[in-house]
Amino acid sequence: MKKEIMKLFLLLLIAVLAFAQIATTPAYLPTTDTVVSATTATLKYMHLNNASGSIATVVIKDRSTNCGGGPCSLWGPAPLAASGSAGSIVSWNFNSTPAPGGFTWSSTVASAVVGTIQY
Numbered sequence: 150m151k152k153e154i155m156k157l158f159l160l161l162l163i164a165v166l167a168f169a170q171i172a173t174t175p176a177y178l179p180t181t182d183t184v185v186s187a188t189t190a191t192l193k194y195m196h197l198n199n200a201s202g203s204i205a206t207v208v209i210k211d212r213s214t215n216c217g218g219g220p221c222s223l224w225g226p227a228p229l230a231a232s233g234s235a236g237s238i239v240s241w242n243f244n245s246t247p248a249p250g251g252f253t254w255s256s257t258v259a260s261a262v263v264g265t266i267q268y
Contacts, residue, residue, distance in 0.1 A: 172267040178207060178256035186251040186268060187212070192223060192243035193267040199229035199237040201261035209266075212250035223248060229262060 170193060173185060178197075192209075199205050208225040215221050223246055230236035248268070256262040 170267055173265050175263050175265045177260050178254055178262045178264050180256060180259050182208075182210065182253040182255045184212070184251060184253050185266065186248070188251050190248045190251055190268040192246045192248055192252065194243060195224070195239075195241045195264065195266040197229060197239045197241075197262050197264045198232075199262050200232050201258055202231050203258050203261060204228050204231060205256045205258035205261040207254065207256050207262055207264075209252060209254045211248040211252050215249060220253070223252060 171186075175196075195209070197207060206226045206228045208227070209223045210220040211223055212220055223243070224241060227239075228236075229239060252268075254264065254266070
């Protein structure tokens with residue numbers, strides 16, 4: 150009986166972990182491609198806010214070699230307008246986009262785009 154309960158508990162734990170999601174803490178995006186996840190991930194949702202007075206271009210890439218021997222762009226490169234302008238804030242639903250090998254993100258302007266991503 151104990152073994153059956155332990156097996157059931159273990160299966161329940163695996164099911165819960167399979168549906169678990171991770172979200173990054175809001176922070177400035179780096180200016181070089183920086184690994185957010187080093188393992189295959191499923192992208193859910195992203196929110197970006199360009200808090201600077203300059204246009205900043207953001208790109209999200211997987212870490213595969215599926216696109217001409219290198220990573221595939223999952224979002225962008227896309228310009229975000231200067232703070233206070235239309236297009237300075239972007240919310241994006243990835244609809245469970247796969248990111249083989251994990252993913253990276255970057256912005257062309259330092260200390261400009263504050264972002265969080267759920268995967």
